[in-house]
Amino acid sequence: MAGQISMNGDRCEFLAPLLSAYADDELWGADRDRVGRHLAECGACRATLASYRLMGEALRDAVSAAPARDFSAITWPPRRVLTPPRRVIYHPSRWRDPWPVLAGAAALIAFLVGVQLVRPVARPSNTVEIEQLDSAESVMVIPGDEERMTIIWVFDAKDQTESIGQGPASG
């Protein structure tokens, strides 16, 4: 078959890949016509085509002749192992009422902010107490000249006894 040239000029080897598809009835149009014309003239390719089909038939016969298997004899795992994993799906209905979640988040944020506001300011070292005053601010900065400024730290008198420190600080 190799190298054989049919009357229409097609070499068998060039048509061989198409012959396999032709055997499976998976060839259409011009290619199918081309192979059909070649087969009408080439006995070797007709034999190859028939052999392709015979191989399929023989395989089907061999496999179907195999004794049927009793699958009931298979030891399947316990039911709990066979249970498919639970699907984790966030159904839209779960988000129809978001207010409890939002309220909880708001409460948490408020708590954290409150803690920051009421937390006493740590007293820095090298401070001098000069007097007690009543101030809502924990730190006051009084600008001086270009190289100096005054920083007043305010502490809770009940907890710290000292309440005001004043001293030079470089800008």
Added chain:
Amino acid sequence: MVERHRQHAYYVALALVGHAETAMDLTQDAFLRAYEAIARFRGDAKFTTWLRRIVTNVCLDHLRKTEHRTVVASYDEQLGSGEADPEVGVLTSHREGPDTDVARKELGSAIVSALSALTPEQRTAFVLREIEGLSYEDIAKVMDCATGTVMSRLFYGRRRLQALLREFREL
């Protein structure tokens, strides 16, 4: 699901691996995987296609792990380079005669053995075509490749089978 598809899946596995007990184990394994993955089946493919893909993938995994070619060692020695000779392997002239059935069974057994000489991909394409009767398009879906690739695998697989089975010319 098992009741409905098991025997056919078993035949496919048997044709792919050529060993009854192994085919049985692989069929069971495939159905277990299908059961565990059924929750992920989204219906964007036919259920049978999805199931075939699992069965063939289980068998392909097995074949790739256990690439044993001992069965066809003698064939390969006869073939030398392993390339098919287009002049041999024409099986069609042996279909007539009193011993046709015997010859056909022997041919079927020889094909099952010779399949192990093919690459797992060629073998799978051949089995899906000949046992399942799938179109090239469906084979491509199961094997996740192009239809042209299916055509190529079938052609080279058949050509190699032809060469391996050339002794049956004298049946």
